[in-house]
Amino acid sequence: MRHLRDLWFGALVLAVLGCVTREPAEDLTPPASAEALSHRAVRVALVGRWRSGSEAMSILASGRYAYVGIGNFGGMSILDISDVRNPVRISALKTPGPRAENCAVGERYLYVANDTSGLRIADISNPAKAREVAWVDTPGDATAVALKRGYAYVADFGKGLRVIDVSQPRFPHETAVLQVPLTAFDVAVSGDRAYVVYGRWPEPLPDETGGLLVVDIKDPTQPAIVGNCPIEGQPHALAISGRHAYVASWPHGLYVMEIADRSNPRQVGECRIGGQAFDVAIRGARAYVAALHGGTRVVDVKNPRQPCEIGGTKTSGKAFQVDLDRSGRYLYVAEGPAGVAIYALY
Helix, strand or coil, rough: HHHHHHHHHHHHHHHHCCCCCCCCCCCCCCCCCCCCCHHCCCEEEEEEEECCCEEEEEEECCEEEEEEEEEECCEEEEEECCCCCCEEEEEEEEECCCCCCCEECCCEEEEECCCCCEEEEEECCCCCEEEEEEEEECCCCEEEEEEEEEEEEEECCCCCCEEEEEECCCEEEEEEEECCCCEEEEEECCCEEEEEEEECCCCCCCCCCEEEEEECCCCCCCCCEEEEEEEECCEEEEEECCCEEEEEEEECCCEECCCCCCCCCCEEEEEEEECCCCCEEEEEEEEEEEEEHHHHHHHEEECCCCCEEEEECCCCCCCEEEEEECCEEEEECCCCCCCCCEEECC
């Protein structure tokens, strides 16, 4: 994706200049404020790291494995994370695109949003011998993918939302296209709705606004926009939990959107954070935000109308993406040339 090319190149320059440090991550838990006193602070401690040798740009933790997207045509690396203190790469998957921007895991298959090379599908029934079996070369830059009932929903940068039938993963085919305003950055699916954040890179023009789209996908062959809500800044990533969507809007922070009324999504909360909000993961009453040079931030969203930052950590490289393991005890962060960091949450 065009904007990530600039980011990973910048991270590489920092590495060459010796700016990537091996020092333990610094706890950035903010000092207690009147608002924060009602929230329990979170301590974030580095416990493990995998050095990629290149730029780790994306991360997905699933069971005992983590799937890492590598920059500079590095494809995907699959890590065994059963020992969080010593993650080990067990296989590498070559993909033709410049970066594996994002991925999703099905029952036996890995679906990779591979930038200019569209959607790539790999058989991971044996993760140690992952191999590509099919692809759909979308016309844009595939930046994100979400799965639902035999369909893959691909955010394709300037070419909208692509709906791909993957009910037979070895024989995928596109079934629908939905044009979205400006540029589609990320997509998530919940129930019979898809949610797309959109904007323009590197930033909207003065008369343009990014936002959140609600898409009806009851019939995946005929997706339809049913709701739209503007969001300040550059909405770049989102996570869904219950009645709310949590949007990382670069550079400002985290926005909480109420989505119970599909035709009328609306902003109900906001938390400004240090750094540049680039990605978000949600677990329970906490949101975890990758903030590039600002490290990783933890936000209490128990009250969605008053989200409050309660912890965080500096990272050895830019924090590009975040994910949590099934237990919610460990946070995985793609940190560019510093590889993948694993943090325990206390």
